[in-house]
Amino acid sequence: MSDKSQFVHIQKQEMVDTFLRILLKKGFTASKASRCAEVFAVNSLEGIYTHGVNRFPRFVSYIDKGYVKVDQEPTRSGGFGALEQWDGNLGPGPLNALAATDRAIQIAETAGIGCVALANTNHWMRGGYYGWHAARKGFVFIGWTNTMGNMPAWGAVDSKLGNNPLVIALPFGDEGIVLDMAMSQYSYGALDLYVKKGEKLPVTGGYDVNGNLTDDPQKIMDSQRVMPIGYWKGAGLSLLLDLLATILSGGLSTAEISKRPAEHALSQVFVAIDIRKLNHYPAIEKSIHAILDDYHQSDTGINGKAVRYPSENIRSIREVNQVRGIPVVKEVWEEICRIA
Amino acid sequence: MSDKSQFVHIQKQEMVDTFLRILLKKGFTASKASRCAEVFAVNSLEGIYTHGVNRFPRFVSYIDKGYVKVDQEPTRSGGFGALEQWDGNLGPGPLNALAATDRAIQIAETAGIGCVALANTNHWMRGGYYGWHAARKGFVFIGWTNTMGNMPAWGAVDSKLGNNPLVIALPFGDEGIVLDMAMSQYSYGALDLYVKKGEKLPVTGGYDVNGNLTDDPQKIMDSQRVMPIGYWKGAGLSLLLDLLATILSGGLSTAEISKRPAEHALSQVFVAIDIRKLNHYPAIEKSIHAILDDYHQSDTGINGKAVRYPSENIRSIREVNQVRGIPVVKEVWEEICRIA
Numbered sequence: 001m002s003d004k005s006q007f008v009h010i011q012k013q014e015m016v017d018t019f020l021r022i023l024l025k026k027g028f029t030a031s032k033a034s035r036c037a038e039v040f041a042v043n044s045l046e047g048i049y050t051h052g053v054n055r056f057p058r059f060v061s062y063i064d065k066g067y068v069k070v071d072q073e074p075t076r077s078g079g080f081g082a083l084e085q086w087d088g089n090l091g092p093g094p095l096n097a098l099a100a101t102d103r104a105i106q107i108a109e110t111a112g113i114g115c116v117a118l119a120n121t122n123h124w125m126r127g128g129y130y131g132w133h134a135a136r137k138g139f140v141f142i143g144w145t146n147t148m149g150n151m152p153a154w155g156a157v158d159s160k161l162g163n164n165p166l167v168i169a170l171p172f173g174d175e176g177i178v179l180d181m182a183m184s185q186y187s188y189g190a191l192d193l194y195v196k197k198g199e200k201l202p203v204t205g206g207y208d209v210n211g212n213l214t215d216d217p218q219k220i221m222d223s224q225r226v227m228p229i230g231y232w233k234g235a236g237l238s239l240l241l242d243l244l245a246t247i248l249s250g251g252l253s254t255a256e257i258s259k260r261p262a263e264h265a266l267s268q269v270f271v272a273i274d275i276r277k278l279n280h281y282p283a284i285e286k287s288i289h290a291i292l293d294d295y296h297q298s299d300t301g302i303n304g305k306a307v308r309y310p311s312e313n314i315r316s317i318r319e320v321n322q323v324r325g326i327p328v329v330k331e332v333w334e335e336i337c338r339i340a
Numbered sequence: 341m342s343d344k345s346q347f348v349h350i351q352k353q354e355m356v357d358t359f360l361r362i363l364l365k366k367g368f369t370a371s372k373a374s375r376c377a378e379v380f381a382v383n384s385l386e387g388i389y390t391h392g393v394n395r396f397p398r399f400v401s402y403i404d405k406g407y408v409k410v411d412q413e414p415t416r417s418g419g420f421g422a423l424e425q426w427d428g429n430l431g432p433g434p435l436n437a438l439a440a441t442d443r444a445i446q447i448a449e450t451a452g453i454g455c456v457a458l459a460n461t462n463h464w465m466r467g468g469y470y471g472w473h474a475a476r477k478g479f480v481f482i483g484w485t486n487t488m489g490n491m492p493a494w495g496a497v498d499s500k501l502g503n504n505p506l507v508i509a510l511p512f513g514d515e516g517i518v519l520d521m522a523m524s525q526y527s528y529g530a531l532d533l534y535v536k537k538g539e540k541l542p543v544t545g546g547y548d549v550n551g552n553l554t555d556d557p558q559k560i561m562d563s564q565r566v567m568p569i570g571y572w573k574g575a576g577l578s579l580l581l582d583l584l585a586t587i588l589s590g591g592l593s594t595a596e597i598s599k600r601p602a603e604h605a606l607s608q609v610f611v612a613i614d615i616r617k618l619n620h621y622p623a624i625e626k627s628i629h630a631i632l633d634d635y636h637q638s639d640t641g642i643n644g645k646a647v648r649y650p651s652e653n654i655r656s657i658r659e660v661n662q663v664r665g666i667p668v669v670k671e672v673w674e675e676i677c678r679i680a
Contacts, residue, residue: 078619083452112423115453153647156638168580179580181573230569236650240508240519250620255634279418280590294595298496307493310576
């Protein structure tokens with residue numbers, strides 16, 4: 001962030017309290033408001049501002065427009081055995097996703113593995129939150145969501161694919177290891193950040209309006225043609241995640257969501273696996289350590305910057321933000337305070 | 341393939357018969373030899389030569405060296421509910437993978453979802469084979485394998501990560517849609533093919549010995565530094581797939597496999613989901629059609645080449661190879677015939 005004066009620093013508790021006041025005004029019950037405020041504040045505390053505090057005003061506007069229904073929660077709609085289908089009834093995305101994660105965990109506790117497919121839900125904000133939630137309870141987690149079309153198929157110009165974030169998490173120590181990745185190389189939020197910093201992207205991130213690959217974030221924002229990770233591979237993975245989310249939940253596909261006036265009524269999948277009852281469970285922590293130790297011994301050549309595993313830096317981000325307060329773009333915080 | 345004279349064309353049945361003779365000589369029972377020969381021949385028929393006929397001689401040499409134990413098959417080692425652990429006992433990879441897929445399907449039939457984690461197995465050749473197998477039986481399939489280290493972590497020089505292929509499949513029509521992708525942008529087999537054709541790669545595929553990104557396949561083969569799909573994202577996904585395969589199966593990690601004299605004793609995960617009993621099952625086929633129709637309507641601009649979904653071209657490859665015979669590099673077929 002080139003201009004520090006644009007930021008204010010907000011303590012997590014102040015952020016929670018502010019979100020809480022707004023959500024209570026919007027008709028959330030006290031317990032739902034508290035859980036929802038916590039998701040937005042923790043995402044911000046852990047550095048995922050784009051799907052935390054920065055997104056909160058849009059979340060509130062979606063409530064006002066009726067896309068997010070504050071009084072709704074998921075209801076069981078089908079499935080059998082350890083495979084359940086739930087209808088999110090367009091309730092708040094983070095609360096629906098938390099409920100689905102908890103239900104998948106509950107199923108896994110007796111069935112070893114549990115799968116909840118959730119239709120008609122709303123944006124879950126940061127998918128990694130549910131990965132951390134499951135990992136801290138001792139469960140392996142695999143989950144994904146579809147989105148509206150925001151990424152072209154390989155070789156295409158228009159955005160028929162969603163960036164469909166995928167989350168994979170496992171317990172480690174008293175927390176976890178969490179991979180939380182969209183199928184586009186960069187999110188629009190990330191592109192915007194590079195534009196604001198006046199920097200090029202570290203690697204090619206999409207196309208300009210003439211269809212040439214570029215590392216210029218503004219040119220990609222102009223063309224709206226972000227690049228799938230691994231070109232055709234990430235495009236294929238995105239399509240399959242949408243197909244599975246749609247057919248497992250019986251909900252809307254990216255194609256159908258794209259026809260809506262706004263991104264809502266999404267389809268999501270939550271898989272939890274209970275590793276605590278496995279015979280070799282006592283050896284698992286050591287096994288993870290051994291894998292990470294080997295990984296960390298990667299030769300990084302003349303650059304000498306140690307490799308990191310996904311989510312490895314989260315503790316340090318959290319600690320810095322706990323001490324200094326969460327950095328928030330001044331205008332964003334002012335906007336939030338106006339509705340508080 | 342620039343020089344057609346280097347290839348012979350072998351009918352599928354002749355290929356099966358040839359593989360069968362060799363496998364019987366190596367001590368396979370008739371029924372196991374038949375299933376194993378079929379996997380190698382079908383992979384070849386469907387155009388995945390690198391993990392079909394081209395790999396058969398190495399498979400045989402691994403039997404000779406004792407890495408692949410022809411008289412072994414998976415035995416149940418743990419798990420509970422719909423989550424089972426099996427020990428592959430170093431049996432033939434394709435047969436172990438087929439058995440694990442069938443077991444996951446069997447669990448899913450009663451539990452909705454079934455997960456088999458398989459330790460101590462061998463290379464499954466083409467992971468997509470098991471995706472097709474499950475899809476044709478009406479099941480959604482998610483599976484992956486770890487491998488020996490063959491891809492550097494993001495920012496690293498040495499190969500601490502496997503390319504850990506991931507397969508996602510679903511039923512469609514009387515067959516399926518199957519994504520089968522390694523976490524590296526190109527396999528070494530693909531790089532070799534571009535070198536032989538004297539062509540550059542369509543997109544950046546790795547690094548030269550000086551650490552610069554390049555589209556020159558020979559330079560990447562010289563450095564052995566293939567690129568993860570999506571740079572840090574594919575590297576992260578690869579690490580997580582290895583972590584999960586290892587902790588779920590209790591088997592070896594990529595780090596441990598890399599210490600072995602050859603790539604064997606792998607860890608794999610097979611998940612099957614039974615969608616046939618879902619209430620909206622009759623609507624699923626139509627839903628898939630709608631998604632693919634929309635996808636196919638992607639605007640491909642001035643190039644005008646229609647987008648394809650993963651595995652879309654398999655029928656045409658299969659039909660061509662059924663008529664003309666499977667194209668096999670002459671030296672490869674001669675080598676196989678010598679041991680037949």
